[in-house]
Structures are given as structure tokens and as C-alpha cells.
Amino acid sequence: MKYILILGATSDIAAATAYEFARNGFGILLAGRAPEKLAVIEKDISSRFEVPVSSHLFDAEDFAGHASFFAKLPHRPDVTLCAFGYLGEQEKGQNEWEEAQRIIQVNYTGAVSVLNIVANSYAEQEYGAIIGISSVAGERGRQSNYLYGSAKAGFTAYLSGLRNRLAKKGIPVLTVKPGFVRTRMTEGLPLPKPLTAEPEQVGKAIYKAFRSKEDVIYTLPVWKLIMQNIRMIPEGIFKKMNL
Numbered sequence: 001m002k003y004i005l006i007l008g009a010t011s012d013i014a015a016a017t018a019y020e021f022a023r024n025g026f027g028i029l030l031a032g033r034a035p036e037k038l039a040v041i042e043k044d045i046s047s048r049f050e051v052p053v054s055s056h057l058f059d060a061e062d063f064a065g066h067a068s069f070f071a072k073l074p075h076r077p078d079v080t081l082c083a084f085g086y087l088g089e090q091e092k093g094q095n096e097w098e099e100a101q102r103i104i105q106v107n108y109t110g111a112v113s114v115l116n117i118v119a120n121s122y123a124e125q126e127y128g129a130i131i132g133i134s135s136v137a138g139e140r141g142r143q144s145n146y147l148y149g150s151a152k153a154g155f156t157a158y159l160s161g162l163r164n165r166l167a168k169k170g171i172p173v174l175t176v177k178p179g180f181v182r183t184r185m186t187e188g189l190p191l192p193k194p195l196t197a198e199p200e201q202v203g204k205a206i207y208k209a210f211r212s213k214e215d216v217i218y219t220l221p222v223w224k225l226i227m228q229n230i231r232m233i234p235e236g237i238f239k240k241m242n243l
């Protein structure tokens with residue numbers, strides 16, 4: 001039996017991805033900071049699929065606890081998905097360090113802290129796979145969300161370096177760059193329908209890309225083209241745009 005560890009399992013995208021791996025016979029290790037929410041997902045997966053599912057407490061900001069969290073898991077996961085994230089409020093973060101710090105800590109520092117441990121374990125055993133959910137927001141800083149975007153940019157570069165390091169050991173690292181996805185994170189935001197994915201679509205795309213050992217995917221794929229164009233806008237024009 002193969003297992004996937006899902007960090008931030010109460011995320012809508014993570015839960016959809018958990019269903020996809022369970023459907024394909026993976027045992028599921030759910031990790032998150034809200035036990036009651038984990039219990040609901042655990043019960044639902046157990047009732048639908050004949051795979052083992054368990055829940056484990058994990059807080060991305062509890063850096064000191066990450067090594068013992070990973071060591072105490074009942075199974076060494078074959079695959080680790082890092083899905084947690086915090087959009088936060090850009091304006092609040094500009095004025096209150098605590099908000100800025102939380103955005104950086106959850107999206108970047110927490111991810112680096114736990115994935116360093118996972119990566120070292122996989123490197124030593126020369127086996128495993130890592131999937132990280134970053135964001136198209138990390139490709140170019142915009143006034144409306146550059147705190148979140150810069151943390152995701154750091155995470156994207158981290159995953160790229162990790163992929164380079166672990167490729168020699170045959171350990172794939174997949175970077176997922178979603179555009180808009182209809183989840184709790186984007187609730188209430190006016191999302192353009194043709195550019196917005198459902199969590200289930202992202203879950204399916206992640207499983208498919210994992211199977212085919214892809215390096216980087218955009219969900220929806222149209223976002224690859226959009227970001228190519230956005231990157232090409234000269235800085236002199238970009239800085240005057242209302243983005």
C-alpha cells in the first residue's frame with residue numbers, strides 16, 4: 001500500500017486531491033490544525049473508498065514541531081503534498097507586521113521548514129515524491145497581493161531548487177500553479193468564470209501530473225499563456241497598471 005501525506009488537508013483543493021489519490025488506491029495521511037474538520041474529511045473518504053485514512057495534527061507555523069510530526073507518522077509517506085496556504089489581507093499586512101509575518105510564515109517559511117525534513121528523508125532513502133501548491137501570484141508582484149505573491153515566489157523558487165537537487169536521486173518534485181480556484185480562500189471574490197477552476201479539476205490535474213512525473217503545471221492550462229503575457233509587459237508600463 002502506498003501512502004500520501006497531505007499537509008493542509010482541510011483546504012478545498014487538498015481534500016479534492018485526497019479523494020483522487022484515494023480513488024487510485026493510496027492510503028491517506030491527513031494533516032492539519034483543525035481536528036474537527038479533519039475528522040469530517042476522514043469519515044467521508046473512509047465511507048467512499050476502501051483505503052486506510054488517518055488524521056494528524058500539524059501547524060505550518062510550529063516550525064520546532066515539524067521534525068517530530070514527520071517522525072511520528074504511522075507510515076513513511078511515498079508522496080507528500082504541501083497544500084496549506086494563507087492569502088491574508090494585503091493592506092492589513094502593509095500596516096500590521098503580524099499579518100505580513102503570517103503570510104510569509106505560512107506560505108514560505110512553514111513550507112520550507114516541513115519540506116526540508118521530508119526532502120532529507122526521501123533523499124536518504126532515494127525514494128519518494130513531493131508536490132507543492134504555489135500560485136501564479138508568485139510570477140509577478142502586484143499591488144493588490146504582493147505579500148502573498150512574494151511568499152509564493154519564494155516557494156516556487158524553493159521547489160525548483162529542490163527538484164534540481166532531488167532529480168539526481170530519481171525523486172520527482174511537482175510545482176502546481178493554480179490561477180483562480182473556487183475555494184474558501186477566494187470566497188466572495190469576483191472570479192471570472194472561464195478562468196476559474198473547481199477544486200475537483202485541480203485535484204484531477206494534480207494526480208495526472210504526478211503520474212506522468214511532470215515538473216510544473218498550471219491549472220487551468222490557459223493560465224500558462226496568461227502568465228507568459230503578463231511577464232512580457234515592460235516594467236515601465238506594468239508599474240502604472242491597476243493590478
Ligand SMILES: NC(=O)c1ccc[n+]([C@@H]2O[C@H](COP(=O)([O-])OP(=O)(O)OC[C@H]3O[C@@H](n4cnc5c(N)ncnc54)[C@H](OP(=O)(O)O)[C@@H]3O)[C@@H](O)[C@H]2O)c1
Nearest residue numbers: 008010011012013059060083084085135178180181183185
Ligand atoms: N483558491 C485559489 O484561487 C488559489 C490560487 C492559487 C493558489 N492557491 C493555493 O492553493 C492552496 C490551497 O488553498 P485553497 O484554495 O484550497 O484554500 P483553503 O481552502 O482556504 O485552504 C487553505 C488551507 O491552508 C491551511 N492553513 C492555513 N494556515 C495554516 C497553518 N498555520 N498550519 C496548517 N494549515 C494551515 C488551512 O487550514 P484551516 O482549515 O485550519 O484554516 C486550509 O487547509 C494554498 O496553498 C493556496 O495558496 C489557491
